[in-house]
Amino acid sequence: MLSAMQPILKLLARNTCALCNRSSHEVLCVYCLKALDSEQRSTALVQTDPMKLWAWGEYYGILERLLTLVKYQGRKDVGFFLGNKLGACWQEANPLEAMKLRVVPVPISTERRKTRGYNQTELLAQSFCRWTGYTLDSQSLMRTRDTQAQFGLSPKARQENLQQAFLWKNSSQSQNTGVLLLDDIFTTGATLYEIQVVLTKANVPILGALVMATPRL
Numbered sequence: 001m002l003s004a005m006q007p008i009l010k011l012l013a014r015n016t017c018a019l020c021n022r023s024s025h026e027v028l029c030v031y032c033l034k035a036l037d038s039e040q041r042s043t044a045l046v047q048t049d050p051m052k053l054w055a056w057g058e059y060y061g062i063l064e065r066l067l068t069l070v071k072y073q074g075r076k077d078v079g080f081f082l083g084n085k086l087g088a089c090w091q092e093a094n095p096l097e098a099m100k101l102r103v104v105p106v107p108i109s110t111e112r113r114k115t116r117g118y119n120q121t122e123l124l125a126q127s128f129c130r131w132t133g134y135t136l137d138s139q140s141l142m143r144t145r146d147t148q149a150q151f152g153l154s155p156k157a158r159q160e161n162l163q164q165a166f167l168w169k170n171s172s173q174s175q176n177t178g179v180l181l182l183d184d185i186f187t188t189g190a191t192l193y194e195i196q197v198v199l200t201k202a203n204v205p206i207l208g209a210l211v212m213a214t215p216r217l
């Protein structure tokens with residue numbers, strides 16, 4: 001129970017906004033929160049092929065700064081905060097009619113996890129699941145090898161870079177429960193496509209993917 005409370009206690013301990021110097025007991029002050037909320041997409045559904053993809057916003061402005069804090073500045077509290085935003089957005093849109101599902105965060109490599117200390121997408125998934133009541137499954141999907149950073153690679157090179165980078169382990173959880181993949185940033189879709197191939201081979205139904213941000217068009 002105490003470990004479940006820790007993110008909340010940590011959050012309460014801070015007294016300035018994560019983005020500006022204004023005093024705030026929340027992750028963001030009212031001004032930055034308002035600015036962030038104005039960046040939320042009017043419709044969460046981004047595309048339906050090859051799988052349904054929902055996104056909270058686009059990778060720019062306040063959201064980009066927050067995702068950078070989670071990924072590179074060790075701000076786990078910002079990760080939990082963004083997961084709550086995703087949860088609220090999901091419940092508002094209710095795109096799968098409250099179906100039973102398990103949430104699978106896109107894993108990072110063991111090496112990267114060691115360096116960073118955590119998987120930022122797992123933080124989002126943890127608070128998303130607390131908000132929605134869905135089952136979190138961060139054990140079944142493994143990243144079997146490190147892939148070089150996707151940034152700067154051509155779409156074809158990204159695809160090759162990811163081949164056989166993921167593995168689905170037999171889990172004790174029901175194989176029939178549909179999976180909702182969760183990732184922080186969607187780029188070309190190469191990662192999600194590669195995971196879809198792996199899950200399809202393992203006969204695991206995949207209902208779609210939810211991301212915090214897509215590239216700005």
Ligand SMILES: [Zn+2]
Nearest residue numbers: 017020029032
């Ligand atoms: Zn602020």
